Amino acid sequence: RARRGLRVLQHNVSLEFRWEEERYTDGVKWKFLEHKGPVFAPPYEPLPSNVKFYYDGKPMKLSPEAEEVATFFAKMLDHEYTTKDIFRKNFFKDWRKEMTSEEKSTITDLKKCNFSEMSEYFKAQSEARKAMTKEQKQKIKEENERLLQEYGFCIMDNHKERIANFRIEPPGLFRGRGDHPKMGMLKRRIRPQDIIINCSKDSKYPTPPPGTKWKEVRHDNKVTWLVSWTENIQGSIKYIMLNPSSRIKGEKDWQKYETARRLKKCVDRLRAQYREDWKSKEMRIRQRAVALYFIDKLALRAGNEKEEGETADTVGCCSLRVEHLKLHPESEGQEFVVEFDFLGKDSIRYYNRVPVEKRVFKNLQLFMENKEPDDDLFDRLNTSILNKHLQELMDGLTAKVFRTYNASITLQQQLKELTNADDNIPAKILSYNRANRAVAILCNHQRAPPKTFEKSMQNLQTKIDAKKDQLSDAKRELKSAKADAKVRRDEKSKKAVETKRKAVQRIEEQLMKLEVQATDREENKQIALGTSKLNYLDPRISVAWCKKWGVPIEKIYNKTQREKFAWAIDMADEDYEF
């Protein structure tokens, strides 16, 4: 069997009919799995002796262990993290654990530590890397490619599949998002004896580096991961899994959208049901119904409970607290306005003012009565209760399915509404991006405005102005050419008019393209389109739209995305309906 695996590796079997292959039942994910194991982070290279660390103004040679951790901090010196108290405190505490007893007794105050020589050294190194010759860069590229070819693929059943993350995360300082209580802690180096390998019994097992052993080799075909280890910050498990282009991820993705489409068929019934439930005599049912309304209408996340003090304080729907909502019986001419203001996943702020139905508003008043700001809004509800209820309403239904459903249906509707048949392709793509943007806004997918945003907008405006000047020049030239032709009435001047006319036309097109680009960019300033495109939008909607309007799929999906959505590109024709 192992030999057979190898043969597949060499021949790279055709993927043509993979979506039609039979599926396994009862949780079996594969029958054969062979891989080479992970690639470890490169070992620490001590600093050259001329690069010094100073404590209290005096140079100090650190032990390799302490020095390595110091370099992690030095590399982040320009980052805001290193100014934060919690980050500094956590870092210093963990750094001290790596010090020798002498170092520990000398280095007692982070403020007296001077990492600037180290920092300069790393900056110089990165400059040097940029300045390398083509040949040197090519060599590195080839080495990376070799590593990818050796470790970046596995055999799962009859296919050679790309692995998503075959490199083990290198050691460093933990960078939590938002106000994370553990930011700055030392993320320790992962060694072979920390690693669990998962592969099939009849495969050729990966070999640990010379002189080391794996923690365990197991053969669990009810899971999809190849390698796992336990991370030391939260104590959670990390995995090496397959690329999104793989059969196992693709099928799962497809299944996700099929579940969302089943929700489409019964969503009216469910909506009617939760509206009824707003009137229930039971508090738990009213809470469940209002929460579901938010999840449906506002595409909120479920909101699992989190361990206090272990992570940043963020919430989702079921974990909303009284302090996260303000009720306005009347505001800006609208009745029953709810103002949401809370931090969601990744500590991204959710701010929204929404008019709701009177019954919802009255219920919210009731839920908030006699509560402190930090009390739960839905005190009789959690995600497990909600999901159990959803499961009864539809097989496979959970809170997150609503996000998928509402995102995909919104894209489909917006595309219908925004696409103009007689637009040219750039304008059609703008419409697509606008539809995509509507979804990103619904799902609250934000990004930090690019650091160079203002400048790049200005640059674009300059270009537009220049193009306008160019256009008026061209028009003037056309006019005089016409006048000239009228007088002369010869072939040569007629031709000149045609040339000028073409020039005007070309410049007009260029100008329009630039203006479209400016609009698109401005509207996109703080909005991230990628997340919804990758995780929430049924790709078959986009494929069908491309086919219908003759837009090349490459304009919508880049290479990686086309690989991930190969199943959809294969499957959907132009009349596909979500």
Add this chain to the structure above:
DNA sequence: TACTGCACTTAGAAGTATGGAG
């Protein structure tokens, strides 16, 4: 029923490659 561990999806930031303008 609550709790916890595990597996897997979703997320924005950071790092790197690329291609178009000058």
Add this chain to the structure above:
DNA sequence: CTCCATACTTCTAAGTGCAGTA
């Protein structure tokens, strides 16, 4: 050809949800 903004890729944190256990 070079430079720089943009596009793409990688990274890994932070969610969801389920199953097993007490």
